[in-house]
Amino acid sequence: MTIYLIIAGIASLAALIITSTSYRLFKLNKAQAAKIADLQNQLSALCAGAVGADNRIVKFEQVLNQLKEHQNTLDLGMSSQHSYDHAIRLARKGAGMDQLIDNCNLSDEEAHLINRLHGSDNSAFKQEFH
16 A cells, blocks of 8 residues: 555656657747747748838939939030040141041041131131121
């Protein structure tokens, strides 16, 4: 009978230990599940933010490309203006049409017009203009 009592005591002690350990494991599992859910929510928020940032980066790149194209257009306009200024200076110094065409990358018509308006041998024509 005492053996049965000892065995019953050991069995109840084992059941108590198993129950206590199971309860702690259950609470730990529940806390870890909550932590995993929180981390998943944070990851979802980060991914959504990354998508928004990607869209903004794409828009910034588009604006940057437009600005580059606009700057190139302005640069081309400035270089042609510089060519005209240079051609006018050459024409005033007496340069010929071929020299204007070759040095300033002008067409025949442009060189003829600059030479006619600003050439050194056309002082009488200039007087009529003013």
